[in-house]
Amino acid sequence: MSAQILDGKATAAAIKSDLSARVAALKAKGVQPGLGTILVGEDPGSQKYVAGKHRDCAEIGVASIQRELPATATQEEIEAAVRELNEDPACTGYIVQLPLPKGINENRVLELIDPAKDADGLHPTNLGRLVLNEAAPLPCTPNGILRLLRQYGVEIKGAEVVVVGRGVTIGRSMPLLLTRKSENATVTQCHTGTRDLAKHLKEADIIVAAAGSPHLIKPEYVKEGAAVLDVGVSRDENGKIVGDVHPGVREVAGWVAPNPGGVGPMTRAMLLVNVVEAAERAAG
Ligand SMILES: Nc1nc2c(c(=O)[nH]1)N[C@@H](CN(C=O)c1ccc(C(=O)N[C@@H](CCC(=O)O)C(=O)O)cc1)CN2
Numbered sequence: 001m002s003a004q005i006l007d008g009k010a011t012a013a014a015i016k017s018d019l020s021a022r023v024a025a026l027k028a029k030g031v032q033p034g035l036g037t038i039l040v041g042e043d044p045g046s047q048k049y050v051a052g053k054h055r056d057c058a059e060i061g062v063a064s065i066q067r068e069l070p071a072t073a074t075q076e077e078i079e080a081a082v083r084e085l086n087e088d089p090a091c092t093g094y095i096v097q098l099p100l101p102k103g104i105n106e107n108r109v110l111e112l113i114d115p116a117k118d119a120d121g122l123h124p125t126n127l128g129r130l131v132l133n134e135a136a137p138l139p140c141t142p143n144g145i146l147r148l149l150r151q152y153g154v155e156i157k158g159a160e161v162v163v164v165g166r167g168v169t170i171g172r173s174m175p176l177l178l179t180r181k182s183e184n185a186t187v188t189q190c191h192t193g194t195r196d197l198a199k200h201l202k203e204a205d206i207i208v209a210a211a212g213s214p215h216l217i218k219p220e221y222v223k224e225g226a227a228v229l230d231v232g233v234s235r236d237e238n239g240k241i242v243g244d245v246h247p248g249v250r251e252v253a254g255w256v257a258p259n260p261g262g263v264g265p266m267t268r269a270m271l272l273v274n275v276v277e278a279a280e281r282a283a284g
Pocket residue numbers: 045048049052095096097098099120140141169241259260261262263264265267268
């Protein structure tokens with residue numbers, strides 16, 4: 001039996017359609033939401049993601065503010081771009097596209113973002129609010145994963161979830177979201193220091209694969225009927241995406257979020273949710 005596809009494209013389209021109406025309501029009140037992006041360098045993947053974010057903005061009526069810096073930009077130049085967006089009233093929320101070039105202190109840049117304009121939910125204040133169970137913009141990919149699971153009726157409550165990876169955009173906060181009382185999942189986090197990944201995966205009802213290691217999750221590691229979300233992005237010699245999940249997993253799993261077409265579009269939709277919610281808060 002082949003797994004049901006968790007269709008991120010279709011789910012994101014429905015979310016964007018709802019957001020369009022909310023943006024129109026804000027505009028009727030004289031509020032124009034605006035998403036800013038800071039892109040440093042010429043990484044083709046990052047350029048593509050940022051371009052997609054601005055296409056989404058145009059689709060739902062959010063204004064776009066784009067700042068591009070060369071790969072040679074200094075820490076000070078990047079921090080100056082952050083300060084500028086903090087002060088720009090047209091920018092109601094913004095992101096710094098990650099990763100930043102080698103040699104740049106990413107945490108120092110993230111810490112400079114005004115937490116009220118943090119559209120990624122990655123500022124330490126907002127991550128701290130998440131730990132404290134307070135309202136905060138949620139990190140986009142983890143939130144998108146939850147929305148996708150709910151959309152397809154995958155049971156999260158009581159589920160054994162294995163998160164593979166511990167990066168700042170997904171792995172660090174995914175367990176925080178899943179273990180809130182509203183989700184009530186049990187989470188095991190695996191990473192490069194995990195001794196027996198297969199043992200943990202075999203127990204999992206839900207697998208979130210965010211390691212960036214091509215085809216790391218093999219069919220024989222997956223419990224029959226599990227939900228498997230492929231979030232890892234590697235590229236082959238032609239620039240084509242290779243996910244963390246082996247294609248054969250579809251024959252074992254109950255649900256699969258493919259890559260591309262699964263979690264990626266949801267990440268972008270959740271960014272728009274954060275931007276619109278921040279503008280709604282600011283409008284009272
Ligand atoms: N500041 C941030 N940087 C990064 C984040 C993030 O959430 N905030 N996450 C990733 C990249 N990312 C968002 O920026 C992202 C990844 C994937 C997609 C997407 O739509 N992917 C498509 C495929 C696109 C392609 O063909 O390359 C899909 O999965 O269908 C959007 C955004 C790291 N950096």
